[in-house]
């Protein structure tokens with residue numbers, strides 16, 4: 001069962017995790033958010049709830065009130081006494097929703113230092129701006145990742161890159177950042193934070209279509225996401241990237257200042 005801790009929240013009620021039944025709560029049309037908890041506090045919560053409202057609007061689904069969700073997040077953290085981890089909010093409609101701690105896996109120090117291996121994978125997410133459970137695609141990519149012994153797949157369809165299966169992607173060339181346009185990807189919260197950090201440091205960010213043929217022109221590449229934060233990529237298929245480029249290391253440092261306060 002994809003749940004940890006002692007309690008979860010089901011429809012605004014504090015509930016023992018034994019009563020959580022994944023099949024009643026999560027389906028292929030559920031919208032969801034994964035929020036990272038650092039030192040008892042959710043990171044970028046407002047941004048996550050704003051994106052959740054957008055997902056709900058995109059698929060015409062009614063949301064519980066924001067204050068109710070915020071109070072539930074606080075209660076969940078307090079009652080479980082879990083200082084650091086990931087929580088998942090899943091909403092089917094305003095009468096059928098839940099929040100719980102889920103098992104997480106964060107990259108190791110070595111992965112941050114040496115970067116991770118990735119491979120291209122032919123797929124696109126329909127309605128990419130909505131964070132909707134797509135159970136079959138997620139299962140297929142998880143199997144592929146495991147089989148190949150890699151960290152992540154990068155979706156590429158008709159040779160156009162979009163995003164990772166659970167992350168966004170950035171590239172660096174001549175001290176400037178490149179990432180795929182927001183219309184083609186999940187508007188990642190970490191992606192937004194990276195763009196904000198770049199703008200605050202006068203680093204140019206190009207949001208442009210990127211084809212697989214162009215990948216070899218880039219000096220460096222990294223993934224962004226709630227669990228990986230900013231994670232250097234060492235390879236995409238047979239292509240190698242610089243994992244020590246100073247701009248990427250600066251972004252990693254600035255990002256960690258935002259989450260550790």
Ligand code: PDD
Nearest residue numbers: 034165166167168186188189190225226
């Ligand atoms: N997913 N793109 C996709 C397809 C994702 O599923 C995710 C995150 C991201 C990164 O978004 P963020 O920076 O807001 O985490 C990009 C999560 C966390 C998941 O499904 O578990």
